[in-house]
Amino acid sequence: xxxxxxxxxxxxxxxxxxxxxxxxxxxxxxxxxxxxxxxxxxxxxxxxxxxxxxxxxxxxxxxxxxxxxxxxxxxxxxxxxxxxxxxxxxxxxxxxxxxxxxxxxxxxxxxxxxxxxxxxxxxxxxxxxxxxxxxxxxxxxxxxxxxxxxxxxxxxxxxxxxxxxxxxxxxxxxxxxxxxxxxxxxxxxxxxxxxxxxxxxxxxxxxxxxxxxxxxxxxxxxxxxxxxxxxxxxxxxxxxxxxxxxxxxxxxxxxxxxxxxxxxxxxxxxxxxxxxxxxxxxxxxxxxxxxxxxxxxxxxxxxxxxxxxxxxxxxxxxxxxxxxxxxxxxxxxxxxxxxxxxxxxxxxxxxxxxxxxxxxxxxxxxx
Amino acid sequence: xxxxxxxxxxxxxxxxxxxxxxxxxxxxxxxxxxxxxxxxxxxxxxxxxxxxxxxxxxxxxxxxxxxxxxxxxxxxxxxxxxxxxxxxxxxxxxxxxxxxxxxxxxxxxxxxxxxxxxxxxxxxxxxxxxxxxxxxxxxxxxxxxxxxxxxxxxxxxxxxxxxxxxxxxxxxxxxxxxxxxxxxxxxxxxxxxxxxxxxxxx
Numbered sequence: 001x002x003x004x005x006x007x008x009x010x011x012x013x014x015x016x017x018x019x020x021x022x023x024x025x026x027x028x029x030x031x032x033x034x035x036x037x038x039x040x041x042x043x044x045x046x047x048x049x050x051x052x053x054x055x056x057x058x059x060x061x062x063x064x065x066x067x068x069x070x071x072x073x074x075x076x077x078x079x080x081x082x083x084x085x086x087x088x089x090x091x092x093x094x095x096x097x098x099x100x101x102x103x104x105x106x107x108x109x110x111x112x113x114x115x116x117x118x119x120x121x122x123x124x125x126x127x128x129x130x131x132x133x134x135x136x137x138x139x140x141x142x143x144x145x146x147x148x149x150x151x152x153x154x155x156x157x158x159x160x161x162x163x164x165x166x167x168x169x170x171x172x173x174x175x176x177x178x179x180x181x182x183x184x185x186x187x188x189x190x191x192x193x194x195x196x197x198x199x200x201x202x203x204x205x206x207x208x209x210x211x212x213x214x215x216x217x218x219x220x221x222x223x224x225x226x227x228x229x230x231x232x233x234x235x236x237x238x239x240x241x242x243x244x245x246x247x248x249x250x251x252x253x254x255x256x257x258x259x260x261x262x263x264x265x266x267x268x269x270x271x272x273x274x275x276x277x278x279x280x281x282x283x284x285x286x287x288x289x290x291x292x293x294x295x296x297x298x299x300x301x302x303x304x305x306x307x308x309x310x311x312x313x314x315x316x317x318x319x320x321x322x323x324x325x326x327x328x329x330x331x332x333x334x335x336x337x338x339x340x341x342x343x344x345x346x347x348x349x350x351x352x353x354x355x356x357x358x359x360x361x362x363x364x365x366x367x
Numbered sequence: 368x369x370x371x372x373x374x375x376x377x378x379x380x381x382x383x384x385x386x387x388x389x390x391x392x393x394x395x396x397x398x399x400x401x402x403x404x405x406x407x408x409x410x411x412x413x414x415x416x417x418x419x420x421x422x423x424x425x426x427x428x429x430x431x432x433x434x435x436x437x438x439x440x441x442x443x444x445x446x447x448x449x450x451x452x453x454x455x456x457x458x459x460x461x462x463x464x465x466x467x468x469x470x471x472x473x474x475x476x477x478x479x480x481x482x483x484x485x486x487x488x489x490x491x492x493x494x495x496x497x498x499x500x501x502x503x504x505x506x507x508x509x510x511x512x513x514x515x516x517x518x519x520x521x522x523x524x525x526x527x528x529x530x531x532x533x534x535x536x537x538x539x540x541x542x543x544x545x546x547x548x549x550x551x552x553x554x555x556x557x558x559x560x561x562x563x564x565x566x567x568x569x
Contacts (some may be wrong), residue, residue: 167513253411258404291524296509297403297411327530334537341541345548351468359470 022066024089025079030066045090052094058122065128073129082126100126110178110243118147133184133270133279137234140170168293169235174250179237181250183267185282185290186232187218193272195225202271203280210269210282212324216289218271233293235262257297263287288326301331371567374479382432383563389421389428394540396421401533422506429499441480446492452485459486467552477568494542498535505532 028034028045042062069075080086085096100120101108108120120126123143148171153160159174173181187196196202196218204214222229235256255261266281288299305325312318375383396418399409409417436442462474463486475484483491508515508528519528553559553568562568 253415254403257400257411260404291526292520294526294529296415296529297400300401327526330530330534330537334534334540337537337541338544341544344545348464349548355468355470359468362470 020078020080020086020089022069022077022079026064026066029062029064029079032063034062043093046093047090049092049094052092054094055097056119056122058119059125060121060127069127072127073131074126098126104240107240107242110176110241114242114244116242116244131277132240133236133238133268134277136186137170137184137236138167140172140236141167144171144175168233169256170237172237172241172244173235174247175244176237176241177243177245177247179241179243179247180239181235181262182238182265183262183284183287184234184236184238185267185269185286186234187269187271188230188232189228190272192222192227192229193274195222195227196271196273196278198273198275199278199280201273202269202278208280209266210280210286212283212285212289213320215269215282215286216323230292231290233267233287233290238268254297256295259298259300259302261298263295263298285324288324288328299328301325301328372479373566374477374482374562374568375566376435376479377566378435379432380563380566382428382435385428386425386432389425390539390543392417392421393425394536394543397536419510422503422510425499426503429495429503433496444480445482446488446496448485448488448492452488455485456489459484463549463552473554490542494539498538502532502535502539505529505535 034042074082082098082100082102083095085092097119098121099108111120123146150160155161159165172179200206202214202218203210204217210218219229219231249255256263263284266283267287269278269280269282271278271280287293305321305328309318309321309325312321395408396414399406399414400411400418403411403414408414433442436445458474462471473484477483505528508519508522509525509532512519512525519525522528522531550559550563551557553562555569558568
């Protein structure tokens with residue numbers, strides 16, 4: 001295969017870049033064979049660049065999988081849109097650094113202010129970049145953890161030492177200064193896409209919002225279709241930002257561990273579908289129905305639940321509120337236990353006081 | 368001078384009071400975490416740390432207490448209810464809820480190797496050796512959900528684990544209220560408290 005690549009390179013030798021589209025680039029870079037060539041063989045394919053600056057190695061490699069590239073967020077671009085210093089093939093051995101800031105200006109500026117030394121492609125592989133909200137919290141954090149040692153971080157503070165935090169919350173939630181964070185609910189597994197036609201299959205009334213009954217209907221429908229749908233929750237920033245630092249407002253645990261914190265904001269539902277990934281806002285109440293997500297203190301039976309319960313006249317709606325309250329019913333049971341114990345003490349103690357004189361007179365027993 | 372019979376050996380008293388302090392702290396910090404926005408006893412992070420520390424201390428003292436009675440060969444006799452104990456429950460219930468108000472003497476005299484009446488035996492056995500271990504186990508799962516993720520999934524998710532932990536916590540809170548009150552039902556108001564400090568009753 002590498003000989004084919006060398007042949008193709010010779011084919012283009014001397015041609016000016018009349019039509020240097022990405023197919024031309026993939027003739028050499030689209031096959032993994034380029035990685036197994038010797039340095040000398042590769043040098044024969046390019047114009048040697050004596051003395052040109054060599055950039056540090058990063059995630060980008062000489063080989064780019066054309067299929068994965070096409071599926072990436074940059075998949076509609078031509079190679080020369082970013083590698084703009086190429087004007088002909090064979091191209092110079094050493095190319096200039098791609099300036100991601102040409103498109104991602106705001107992110108690049110914020111990143112520069114943060115004082116991080118790494119170049120964009122050392123952390124991200126632009127050839128395979130996925131839509132931002134499709135990248136899970138754990139995957140986002142793993143980018144940071146390639147340089148920042150997880151072990152050392154866990155010794156620094158309690159929050160880092162709790163694995164659940166690093167797995168369910170992306171580092172950037174607390175470590176970007178201007179980001180907005182949201183609870184993200186990921187519908188899985190990926191196969192459910194076969195049964196979800198698109199946005200309209202989730203947001204049935206078309207109001208751009210998924211309410212509790214719509215989500216329940218979706219999950220029920222998937223179960224009836226033979227799937228085992230899961231809803232995984234995590235906390236992530238909703239817009240990319242690289243203005244890294246310590247966002248002090250997130251040092252307050254109650255931003256997540258309180259009913260008045262993060263869970264007051266509408267979570268984002270991320271669902272696979274036949275027409276690609278669907279992102280829709282949903283209501284915080286749906287979090288109650290998740291069995292595998294519970295930031296301690298974020299949810300409990302409240303006066304609002306009680307009021308909602310008593311204000312429902314329709315049977316269907318009443319049942320829905322009962323179902324939505326879910327595990328929070330345990331608080332009611334708990335209150336009954338505690339009130340029961342107090343009532344026992346009050347009743348027994350009251351009778352004890354009332355009978356005190358009588359007991360002393362007849363048996364000489366007090367207490 | 369007549370030597371007093373030690374009802375609660377020093378080791379048992381130490382374990383009891385460590386338990387007592389820890390259980391109170393666990394209840395307070397647990398409530399602080401659940402009612403985080405409404406209560407202001409501890410900062411959330413501190414409540415979590417105190418809760419975790421107290422939880423582990425309860426685990427160790429429970430092992431120490433169970434181990435002590437196990438080594439002495441008294442565990443079954445002191446804590447495990449027999450059929451006879453079950454049959455006698457109505458007798459003691461009748462005493463606490465009825466006969467007590469008539470000034471009848473307590474139908475049970477505690478001895479070092481048989482110090483709980485049937486009601487106490489059933490209650491303590493259930494609480495200390497069934498519910499408390501379950502509470503400690505669910506607490507461990509919540510302490511590090513990632514390490515125990517497979518156990519949590521097997522139980523049905525973190526909310527199920529938290530639900531069990533929560534309802535047991537309410538049960539322990541209710542028990543503590545009743546326990547403190549019932550401890551005043553000795554032959555004097557403080558007789559049982561004194562026994563748990565000095566080891567013997569007057």
